[in-house]
Amino acid sequence: MRIMLPEQTWLDLEPAGAGSRASAYLIDLIIRWTAVAIIVSAVIYLLSKLEGHNLLGAIVPRIVRSGSFSQVLMAIIIVAVSLIEIAYPVFFEVFYDGVTPGKRLIGIRVLDQRGLPLTLKTSLARNIFIPLEIAPPFLGLIPLVSMMITRNSQRIGDLVAGTIVVREPEPVSISSNKTDLFSGKIVLPLEIYNLYSQYLERHKTLTPDAARRISQTLMQALKDAGANLPDNIEDKDYSGFLKAAFKQVYPIRKSKGSPKQEKLLNNVTTNWPALREQLVSARNKIAALKEERAGLTDKQLLEAADAYQLVCQRYSYLSTFYPNTPEARYAAGLVRYGRRVIYGKRLASAETQSQPFLRRVNSGYINVRPYIATSFAVFVASIIISSLMVRINPGFGWYFISETAAENLESGKLWTENIRGISSIASASIMANNIKVSLLAFALGITGGVGTLLILISNGAMLGGIFTFLTNFRMEQRLLDFVVAHGFLELSIIIVAAGCGLAIGDALLQPGDLTRKESVQQRAKSIMDLIIFSALSLVIAGLIEGFVSPQEIAFEIKLITGILAGAIYWWVLIVGRITPRLIKEKK
Known part of the structure; x- marks a missing residue:
């Protein structure tokens, strides 16, 4: 799913499937009913203590003798179950950026169809339909069919509220090494660079033979690019060395366009360390806006907005000329994060606050x-x-x-x-x-x-x-x-x-x-x-x-x-x- 943004760039979101959404719902269901069990146990314990120690004077004995002990308990249970069932998803979706504990464990998030956080109205609208969707005799069949036949895997509540549940990409790190393994920087073709980054992400799940073949290919590519490789590498599949060396490796993509475009690419690709530093700095400014919005000065707010604009520009460039690189994926995640923080509920609820x-x-x-x-x-x-x-x-x-x-x-x-x-x-x-x-x-x-x-x-x-x-x-x-x-x-x-x-x-x-x-x-x-x-x-x-x-x-x-x-x-x-x-x- 691609959302066009006002900053002349786009936001790619991957809708979550029925399996991951069902898993998140079951986890949240277990958490909710565990909370209910804890509340019931606490109420039973508290009321029994009140009865035993007569802390409320003549009131508690009277309640117990009249049989109202169980009545009060049942009333508390009914209210607790109802409140938890209704408030649990709404609370986390509104105040925790669309992520319930179950969604966090599975790696999914609910957003509105513009990629913005949910408002109270939007969250209520999508959750009102859950009792209808899981009620007998269908028992969850309605949302399953709805997610299968809709383009963005939306259940009825999502369609009515205008929301979408998306997968959260794995976090990407682009921090710099404190020490260099070899002098200078190594430039690899984009295809080899992407293979390099994917190997580092998945080498633990590869078979020993596959890991050894890919690592040998990468070591040869580094050598061909002019890297002075040490002779005393201990690990057989070179994984430790490749992981440490990756921060000194940069991609290059041959231009198929005009000489002006080729010149532009050459100019930018020679400044990868600065680009990485810009992205990390921008994230810090946006994070400060989220954590201390009320205490920031006008200058700091403007700096955060400028940082978001810079991120959008870098993301457009990276996704066009260097797709699937860690830098491009880091910038993509930062655009998603920055959009939720910069615009946030202020844009999503502009009409509500009017x-x-x-x-x-x-x-x-x-x-x-x-x-x-x-x-x-x-x-x-x-x-x-x-x-x-x-x-x-x-x-x-x-x-x-x-x-x-x-x-x-x-x-x-x-x-x-x-x-x-x-x-x-x-x-x-x-x-x-x-x-x-x-x-x-x-x-x-x-x-x-x-x-x-x-x-x-x-x-x-x-x-x-x-x-x-x-x-x-x-x-x-x-x-x-x-x-x-x-x-x-x-x-x-x-x-x-x-x-x-x-x-x-x-x-x-x-x-x-x-x-x-x-x-x-x-x-x-x-x-x-x-x-x-x-x-x-x-x-x-x-x-x-x-x-x-x-x-x-x-x-x-x-x-x-x-x-x-x-x-x-x-x-x-x-x-x-x-x-x-x-x-x-x-x-």
């Missing part, structure tokens, strides 16, 4: 208002249709509830009453489930909106069918009493997430003048802030559903809580801020 987060949420909402309206219409229609079906045939309502819920109904008890006393577990489980459902409704937009519509229809049908069915048991008011505190906010978020999914589906089916990939990427980019805000709002909905909804609180208070939570959510979407603007700007 306006406050809530304003971007509002912009995303404006872009998908028609789709949210469609989502709302489908949801309401599903409620009405399922209600009519249960009204006509009451027996149909049994299909909307589980066996446990049916047993509770027959005993005159509503299943929501089981949440009382286990609010911590319920709240944690509800948060995780609601976020999963909402993100799934959004991610399934990649199916052309079909999967999103199925999520909407199933949720609407469940709501309408269950409420109507409970009228047969005169329990609809009890369910309403449970739902009213969190329902406005929770259902609003599901409808909005589904609307975003429909927007993705429409971008896929009707790309206009863009390619389908470009259309989906632009649409996803415009609404990611809305998705992030909605996911965060689901945490509030989960807390309300776990700690407020099941409690014996006056219906009016729950109603006010629900209306207030829903109103704040829609206020942010429509207005783009939480507090009203009290002072108008003077014209």
